[in-house]
Amino acid sequence: MAEIVIDGKKCTFEGNKTIIEVAFENGIDLPHFCWHPELSVAGNCRMCLIEMGNQKKNPDGTLAVDENGNPVIAYMPKLQIACGSKATPGLYVRTNTPQVIKAREAVMEFLLINHPLDCPICDEAGQCKLQNYTFKYSTGECRFTENKNPKPKRVSWSDKIMYDAQRCISCSRCIRFAKEFADQPVLSFINRGDRVYVKMATDCKFDSPYSMNIIDSCPVGALTSKDFRFKSRVWDMAFNDSVCAGCSRGCNIKIGTRNNKILRIEPRNNMNINRYWMCDEGRLNYSLQNENRLADSKCKNVQVEKFDDAVAKAVQLLKNYKAKDILFIASPKATIESNYMLAKLAQKSIKTQNIVYIDYTDKNFGDEKLRTNDRAANTNGMKIVLPNIKPLDFDDLKTKVQKKEIKLLYILDSTLSNDSPINEIAENAECVIAHCENESQLSKIADVAFASASCYEEEGTLVNEAKRIQHLTPAIANRENIRTMGMKLGRFEQFGTEDDKWGRSNLSDNRSDWRILANIASGLGSDGKKYLNAEDVFTEIAEINPQLNNISYQILDEYQGLTLGNRIENEKKYRIYKSNNVN
Amino acid sequence: MNNRKNTEVERMSLAEKAYLPEIARGLGLTLRRLFRPKMTRQYPEERWQPLGSYRGRPVLVKDSDGERCVACGLCARVCPALAIEVQAGETDKTKERYPAKFEINMLRCIYCGFCEEACPEEAIVMSPNYVFTTRSRNKAILDKEALLTPAEELKERLEFLKQFKNQ
Numbered sequence: 001m002a003e004i005v006i007d008g009k010k011c012t013f014e015g016n017k018t019i020i021e022v023a024f025e026n027g028i029d030l031p032h033f034c035w036h037p038e039l040s041v042a043g044n045c046r047m048c049l050i051e052m053g054n055q056k057k058n059p060d061g062t063l064a065v066d067e068n069g070n071p072v073i074a075y076m077p078k079l080q081i082a083c084g085s086k087a088t089p090g091l092y093v094r095t096n097t098p099q100v101i102k103a104r105e106a107v108m109e110f111l112l113i114n115h116p117l118d119c120p121i122c123d124e125a126g127q128c129k130l131q132n133y134t135f136k137y138s139t140g141e142c143r144f145t146e147n148k149n150p151k152p153k154r155v156s157w158s159d160k161i162m163y164d165a166q167r168c169i170s171c172s173r174c175i176r177f178a179k180e181f182a183d184q185p186v187l188s189f190i191n192r193g194d195r196v197y198v199k200m201a202t203d204c205k206f207d208s209p210y211s212m213n214i215i216d217s218c219p220v221g222a223l224t225s226k227d228f229r230f231k232s233r234v235w236d237m238a239f240n241d242s243v244c245a246g247c248s249r250g251c252n253i254k255i256g257t258r259n260n261k262i263l264r265i266e267p268r269n270n271m272n273i274n275r276y277w278m279c280d281e282g283r284l285n286y287s288l289q290n291e292n293r294l295a296d297s298k299c300k301n302v303q304v305e306k307f308d309d310a311v312a313k314a315v316q317l318l319k320n321y322k323a324k325d326i327l328f329i330a331s332p333k334a335t336i337e338s339n340y341m342l343a344k345l346a347q348k349s350i351k352t353q354n355i356v357y358i359d360y361t362d363k364n365f366g367d368e369k370l371r372t373n374d375r376a377a378n379t380n381g382m383k384i385v386l387p388n389i390k391p392l393d394f395d396d397l398k399t400k401v402q403k404k405e406i407k408l409l410y411i412l413d414s415t416l417s418n419d420s421p422i423n424e425i426a427e428n429a430e431c432v433i434a435h436c437e438n439e440s441q442l443s444k445i446a447d448v449a450f451a452s453a454s455c456y457e458e459e460g461t462l463v464n465e466a467k468r469i470q471h472l473t474p475a476i477a478n479r480e481n482i483r484t485m486g487m488k489l490g491r492f493e494q495f496g497t498e499d500d501k502w503g504r505s506n507l508s509d510n511r512s513d514w515r516i517l518a519n520i521a522s523g524l525g526s527d528g529k530k531y532l533n534a535e536d537v538f539t540e541i542a543e544i545n546p547q548l549n550n551i552s553y554q555i556l557d558e559y560q561g562l563t564l565g566n567r568i569e570n571e572k573k574y575r576i577y578k579s580n581n582v583n
Numbered sequence: 584m585n586n587r588k589n590t591e592v593e594r595m596s597l598a599e600k601a602y603l604p605e606i607a608r609g610l611g612l613t614l615r616r617l618f619r620p621k622m623t624r625q626y627p628e629e630r631w632q633p634l635g636s637y638r639g640r641p642v643l644v645k646d647s648d649g650e651r652c653v654a655c656g657l658c659a660r661v662c663p664a665l666a667i668e669v670q671a672g673e674t675d676k677t678k679e680r681y682p683a684k685f686e687i688n689m690l691r692c693i694y695c696g697f698c699e700e701a702c703p704e705e706a707i708v709m710s711p712n713y714v715f716t717t718r719s720r721n722k723a724i725l726d727k728e729a730l731l732t733p734a735e736e737l738k739e740r741l742e743f744l745k746q747f748k749n750q
């Protein structure tokens with residue numbers, strides 16, 4: 001393990017690293033625009049200038065020390081960029097000397113010469129590196145009185161991305177991302193000097209499934225998302241941690257909400273899974289959460305007065321049928337907790353092994369980057385609590401339903417679309433109990449349709465395709481979770497009253513799937529266990545399931561998830577990189 | 584003061600305790616005021632026209648080509664009473680955005696004028712309007728149409744801002 005000294009602090013590192021990387025790993029944030037931990041080094045913004053040097057040597061070859069025994073260091077007279085200089089053992093770095101501060105102020109002044117005063121109309125404002133650094137590292141004065149260079153504004157790069165050349169600080173992060181990660185080298189600088197800006201090659205498309213990552217890696221507001229443009233100021237939004245449910249990769253995300261509606265989703269750094277990126281599909285498929293929700297449970301498309309009535313109805317229906325007439329459909333999209341409660345209800349209360357699941361494999365979705373073919377986020381987690389489960393065979397079920405061998409369908413899978421073949425089968429079944437997130441064909445015909453919480457409202461655990469178990473936490477409030485969500489909402493929702501048009505009125509009555517199942521089980525006379533929250537359920541699973549022994553929500557949060565079968569001692573804790581961090 | 588005399592009555596002199604001289608003194612004051620110029624007016628028939636420095640109900644300034652506001656939301660951010668709600672929309676004009684929705688909840692507003700101070704466009708200003716009553720809570724939430732006021736009507740305030748604030 002090698003060592004360098006940054007501002008008097010000893011920083012250790014391994015392997016071939018640059019100074020800025022070593023500093024970051026050791027908790028020191030150096031200002032930077034063009035450096036991105038996952039992209040190649042461009043070294044063109046000059047924001048990361050530092051002073052560096054080595055210990056002087058005496059003529060006899062020994063290291064020089066002063067009279068107090070402190071090392072004498074010969075700093076290079078010229079400043080160096082921390083992102084482009086290798087950390088070599090024994091290096092001394094100073095990041096706060098008058099010379100460095102003056103250089104940073106000069107860099108900031110140059111950057112702002114041609115930068116428009118766009119903050120009031122710029123989506124990046126409030127999380128903009130340039131804005132933050134202006135406060136922290138610039139004098140706030142501009143000696144330039146000439147006109148700013150005109151450059152193109154509102155250039156459409158694709159149906160998802162808009163480019164504004166005036167705001168661009170020519171850091172080349174987008175160019176490098178397109179070339180190095182998206183494998184679509186279609187972006188490049190044109191012109192020279194202060195007229196330089198990024199242009200997309202003519203007759204080319206930037207339609208990579210990962211294209212939108214350039215929006216949040218852009219340090220300024222030069223790149224904006226057409227989906228989000230002007231929907232909200234970032235300081236009015238709440239950003240809560242979550243896990244993408246789009247496929248079995250389980251990318252870590254942040255969900256930006258205002259007025260309890262999702263406005264945008266962005267990736268969250270997790271070195272074990274998605275590193276810094278996510279796919280556009282995962283970013284944009286939140287509309288089901290915002291629209292057409294089933295907000296209250298229904299019996300035969302009639303809204304029940306209270307949730308308990310729906311539970312009582314379901315209990316009564318389940319009692320009416322023999323165990324062999326009932327088929328349970330588990331869900332590879334639901335959490336471990338929910339699938340466990342389903343297993344418990346089926347195996348302990350009803351005493352049947354009739355449990356299947358719907359397979360969501362889509363051969364066209366996966367690639368060798370992040371996206372995987374399995375579009376369900378928790379297939380592996382479901383198989384932990386239901387090890388012998390088989391995928392559902394629609395034709396087989398259809399005949400069984402017609403022959404009245406199966407009379408009652410219990411469907412935990414709460415995101416079934418209207419074109420799923422299950423709808424037709426359900427119509428022919430004698431009785432259907434379904435968990436539904438949205439108003440759908442199924443929610444209309446079901447004898448009991450429970451309004452169930454979506455993956456954005458629920459707490460639980462998910463296991464991805466690489467067997468990494470992650471803690472899913474809610475980002476949207478409903479009546480069930482408002483007690484814990486209250487202060488995690490945006491500033492308007494936190495303080496709104498009933499007389500305000502915004503705020504937390506109109507909360508829906510969606511319940512976590514495991515809670516619905518636990519209520520039914522106790523209605524059928526279960527072992528009498530009470531669960532206050534998802535953690536109680538998980539603790540119970542972790543006790544009986546050897547794969548999950550010693551795992552708790554707290555440990556999962558600490559390590560950003562754990563790989564099952566890997567000893568905790570071998571897990572590494574990483575420092576989280578936030579592209580728009582104020583540092 | 585002698586702290587053994589705790590109450591007002593204990594502290595009063597004999598003449599004060601007799602009341603009558605004090606009543607005469609009070610009547611004298613009233614009599615003298617009667618012949619001085621009047622400070623009050625017959626509101627609401629007679630109305631006072633506030634000066635430019637007066638902070639009345641906040642309104643949006645409307646120029647010949649529409650509102651000045653670019654829906655930056657800074658007024659909403661600075662408002663200590665959370666009275667303002669802005670929703671931006673996109674336009675083809677050079678300024679790119681406009682307020683698709685702009686509401687001020689006058690039940691929340693405390694007339695502090697912070698919104699005016701924060702606005703980078705001088706688009707929200709404190710008007711001379713100090714009369715505000717409604718018959719229902721909902722009507723106290725003013726929308727963009729109710730807030731937009733032609734710049735000519737706000738001349739004095741804009742002049743005042745130019746002179747003393749936004750120099």
Ligand code: SF4
Pocket residue numbers: 167168169170171172173174175198217218219220222223
């Ligand atoms: S658009 Fe953004 S990421 Fe691309 S060069 Fe300009 S500032 Fe950098």
Ligand code: SF4
Pocket residue numbers: 244245246247248249250251274278279280281282283370371372
């Ligand atoms: S790769 Fe999968 S998990 Fe990651 S963002 Fe896309 S859909 Fe979501």
Ligand code: SF4
Pocket residue numbers: 641658661662663664665666667687691692693694695696697698699
């Ligand atoms: S005057 Fe003060 S309280 Fe009223 S809207 Fe403006 S900032 Fe808010």
Ligand code: SF4
Pocket residue numbers: 120651652653654655656657658659669698701702703704705706707
């Ligand atoms: S601060 Fe001014 S420009 Fe910004 S939203 Fe308020 S009124 Fe409009």
Ligand code: FES
Pocket residue numbers: 031032033034035042043044045046047048049081082083084
């Ligand atoms: S971050 Fe080092 S030069 Fe840009």
